[in-house]
Amino acid sequence: AQTVTQSQPEMSVQEAETVTLSCTYDTSESNYYLFWYKQPPSRQMILVIRQEAYKQQNATENRFSVNFQKAAKSFSLKISDSQLGDTAMYFCAFMKLSTGTASKLTFGTGTRLQVTL
Amino acid sequence: DTAVSQTPKYLVTQMGNDKSIKCEQNLGHDTMYWYKQDSKKFLKIMFSYNNKELIINETVPNRFSPKSPDKAHLNLHINSLELGDSAVYFCASSNQGRDTQYFGPGTRLTVL
Numbered sequence: 001a002q003t004v005t006q007s008q009p010e011m012s013v014q015e016a017e018t019v020t021l022s023c024t025y026d027t028s029e030s031n032y033y034l035f036w037y038k039q040p041p042s043r044q045m046i047l048v049i050r051q052e053a054y055k056q057q058n059a060t061e062n063r064f065s066v067n068f069q070k071a072a073k074s075f076s077l078k079i080s081d082s083q084l085g086d087t088a089m090y091f092c093a094f095m096k097l098s099t100g101t102a103s104k105l106t107f108g109t110g111t112r113l114q115v116t117l
Numbered sequence: 118d119t120a121v122s123q124t125p126k127y128l129v130t131q132m133g134n135d136k137s138i139k140c141e142q143n144l145g146h147d148t149m150y151w152y153k154q155d156s157k158k159f160l161k162i163m164f165s166y167n168n169k170e171l172i173i174n175e176t177v178p179n180r181f182s183p184k185s186p187d188k189a190h191l192n193l194h195i196n197s198l199e200l201g202d203s204a205v206y207f208c209a210s211s212n213q214g215r216d217t218q219y220f221g222p223g224t225r226l227t228v229l
Contacts, residue, residue: 035217039158045207045220089158095218102148102165102172102214110158 002027002094006108013082014116020067021077021111023092033095034068034075035105040088048090051075079113087115120144121221123208129227130198137194138224140208148172148214149191151183154205154223166191167214198228 003026013019025034036048051059051068058066063083067076079086092108121142130136142149150173151163165173166185180196191208208221 033217037220043205043223043225045209045223047217047219050217091160097215102150102167103211104150104162104165104173104175105152105160105209105218106162107160 002029002096002106004092004094004106004108006092006111008111009109010112010114012114012116013079015082015084017082018078018080019082019113021079021090021092021113023075023077023108025073025075025092025094027073027094027096029096031097033097034066035093035095036064036066036075036077037091037093037107038086038088039091039110040085045091049077082115084115084117086113088113121208121210121219123206123221123224125224126222127225127227129229131229132198132200134198135194135196136198136226137192138206138208138226140191140193140221142189142208142210142219142221144210144212144219146210146212146219147188148211149185149188150209150211150218151191151193152207152209152220154207156204160207164191164193165214172214195226198226200228202226203228 032053034051038046063080089110093105148167150165164183169185205223209218211218
């Protein structure tokens with residue numbers, strides 16, 4: 001079974017600064033995806049970024065980028081130029097690409113990020 | 118033009134009642150999911166359907182019964198509600214069960 005660990009329950013960053021959220025995972029699979037989802041106070045689960053395990057290049061989406069270290073099973077999220085709207089709970093998630101017809105997401109426990117003025 | 122919608126968004130009910138949550142997606146996906154987020158914000162898969170067929174059925178009490186009338190809809194019916202069923206329930210969908218999952222807005226269920 002896969003496990004996802006987020007060791008930082010809470011973090012704080014000042015507006016315009018950069019912050020990195022940590023995530024490690026444990027799996028014996030070789031074919032999988034990793035995700036970061038954001039859950040603001042509105043409760044909506046919003047996809048931030050996706051990384052395919054077979055890709056060596058780290059994924060980026062505007063101010064969001066990841067540091068994917070496959071051998072170390074580490075998948076951190078870097079948020080640059082933090083904005084007040086980035087205040088949210090951030091979840092790291094793992095998805096094994098199964099040979100069946102549905103793959104579930106396994107989530108970490110989340111990191112609550114507060115962006116301050 | 119909401120991609121994944123759920124109704125209702127809030128549900129308050131008494132112990133022992135039966136309730137349903139509905140989910141619809143207009144993304145053309147063929148796979149749909151139910152996740153439960155507990156009071157500590159932990160998210161866990163409950164069920165998954167692909168083209169109306171049950172694919173994933175995690176260890177969930179049989180008081181929970183999903184139903185998929187077509188690949189765009191997935192409903193969750195809960196019998197004999199208990200206090201411990203209080204949570205946020207999220208519906209999600211993806212393409213071919215192997216792609217990014219997109220979530221609905223969630224339904225906050227409170228059992229009194």
